[in-house]
Amino acid sequence: MPLLAKQEGKWIGTYLHFSASGAKIDEHSSLVECVLSGNAADAFVQTNTYQWADGKSETLVMPAQWKKGELVWKNEPYSGKIWQADNATLLSHWHHTDQPGTYLYEVLHMTGSSKERSRTWTWFQAEKIFRRTIIQETRKA
Secondary structure: OHHHHOOOEEEEEEEEEEEOOOOEEEEEEEEEEEEEOOOHHHOEEEEEEEEOOOOOEEEEEEEEEEEOOEEEEEOOOEEEEEEEEEOOEEEEEEEEOOOOOEEEEEEEEEOOOOOEEEEEEEEEEOOEEEEEEEEEEEEOO
């Protein structure tokens, strides 16, 4: 996946979460670090650090492995896989491991300059859309 290699580095962004009806339900900033390695056990590691205006913070470290040509995550709180759709777009499917029946699809689109990327998540619970997340990120120099 050539586009996956372009994800390597640090990304600063904002996550906006909306209900299925379009009401904003959450907003927070993020620092996402993506690291590729030659190690089969953690071929790709993504570390997400979230920060809310009230001072709350959360960090998730998600290593992934190559399996049958796909990059696969099996971690808490997500398990899923990612694949390349075209030269600028990655698609992924995630299950929320601590919320049975909850999953999401992600579309990640990177600009031609590889300096900005946009991510959208569509969340499902009991086979119904219940949330959408819009993420705008800029590569940290």
